[in-house]
Amino acid sequence: MTTILETVRLVKRFAGLTATDDVTFQLEEGHIHALIGPNGAGKSTLINQLCGNLLPDGGKIMLGGHDITRLGPAARVALGLGRTFQVTSLLGEFTVRQNLGVAVQARRGHNMRILDRLSARSDVWQETDELLAASPLGRRSEIVVDDLSHGERKQLELLVSLAGRPKVMLLDEPMAGLGHAESQEMVEVLKTLRGKVTILLVEHDMDAVFALADRISVLVYGRIIMTGNAQEVSSSAEVREAYLGTEGEPC
Ligand SMILES: Nc1ncnc2c1ncn2[C@@H]1O[C@H](COP(=O)(O)OP(=O)(O)O)[C@@H](O)[C@H]1O
Ligand SMILES: [Mg+2]
Missing domain, CATH: 3.40.50.300 (P-loop containing nucleotide triphosphate hydrolases)
Structure with missing residues (x-):
């Protein structure tokens, strides 16, 4: 070990x-x-x-x-080292998929300023969708964070941390x-x-x-x-x- x-x-x-x-x-x-x-x-x-x-x-x-x-x-x-469950870092007005996309993009070292830049990067979306597919949150990927339950937010925070590998x-x-x-x-x-x-x-x-x-x-x-x-x-x-x-x- x-x-x-x-x-x-x-x-x-x-x-x-x-x-x-x-x-x-x-x-x-x-x-x-x-x-x-x-x-x-x-x-x-x-x-x-x-x-x-x-x-x-x-x-x-x-x-x-x-x-x-x-x-x-x-x-x-x-x-x-990754951690979750400090002050939430989620963007309330953006969807589950967008929030996760920003995290994936940040880890890949791309410019993470603008979400519409993000939309051009199919590699980012591919990785984002793979993470979502492996999670119960995959069913909620187009829901904005403000409409998630407390439990769903915690799951998303976990996924966002995992996006940092x-x-x-x-x-x-x-x-x-x-x-x-x-x-x-x-x-x-x-x-x-x-x-x-x-x-x-x-x-x-x-x-x-x-x-x-x-x-x-x-x-x-x-x-x-x-x-x-x-x-x-x-x-x-x-x-x-x-x-x-x-x-x-x-x-
Ligand atoms: N910033 C701090 N200043 C003074 N005492 C603290 C502080 N943080 C924690 N403590 C004290 O240290 C002890 C351990 O706290 P904590 O680590 O929060 O315990 P746990 O997470 O196991 O409940 C407690 O007695 C707590 O009151
Ligand atoms: Mg404690």
């Missing part, structure tokens, strides 16, 4: 609180690796350090053999705010990505985590207390105790 992303003894402090406490973990290429833990465990803080929104106070982060610890977010994206995707709670049916559809979409892109998934929905994850790491008070498969994690007394000591429910 090849490690594509790893942290070594990563530390992040906020005033008196150690939000990431000596976190060492490896993300193996091709895996969907879930990160779970109670509220306040430090999951978002870890993701924010991986994508470069926060700089750690100690330790290092390696991506594909590069030390990215001190790089800014854009340099990390250039090295293959990242090696690793960081997903911080992609099911947040979704209804049951929408969550299930998102699980199906994420399943289609297995083996194509490596994913670090922070998620509260344990059904989704167990359906998707090859490996699960459990973070409690800034520390990874165990990493294992779904069966190992769900039967661990240590994990259960950690959750009982906090909120009772794994999330």
Whole structure:
């Protein structure tokens, strides 16, 4: 197995609180690796350090053999790191297909200023339509973003990120705010990505985590207390105790 992303003894402090406490973990290429833990465990803080929104106070982060610890977010994206679910970058008055076309065009390095320029590039549209064909959103390709449901927007944000062809995707709670049916559809979409892109998934929905994850790491008070498969994690007394000591429910 090849490690594509790893942290070594990563530390992040906020005033008196150690939000990431000596976190060492490896993300193996091709895996969907879930990160779970109670509220306040430090999951978002870890993701924010991986994508470069926060700089750690100690330790290092390696991506594909590069030390990215001190790089800014854009340099990390250039090295293959993708993420979604920050502030939306979608263009509300444009269609699903146009939004995705802009993302494909941007990755190809073409001038991304003007959509009518885009219409001239059949290679861009071909790639855009291939991405759409592999997604439930393919049925909605001519709908403008403002008319999409919340779940559809989240799917489009995911597709837009994938158009950048990242090696690793960081997903911080992609099911947040979704209804049951929408969550299930998102699980199906994420399943289609297995083996194509490596994913670090922070998620509260344990059904989704167990359906998707090859490996699960459990973070409690800034520390990874165990990493294992779904069966190992769900039967661990240590994990259960950690959750009982906090909120009772794994999330
Ligand atoms: N910018 C910040 N300033 C101060 N404290 C923060 C900041 N961000 C997060 N924290 C604290 O760090 C801890 C971890 O938070 P967070 O990473 O958001 O946890 P999670 O995503 O697992 O719920 C929490 O106690 C939180 O209050
Ligand atoms: Mg969080």
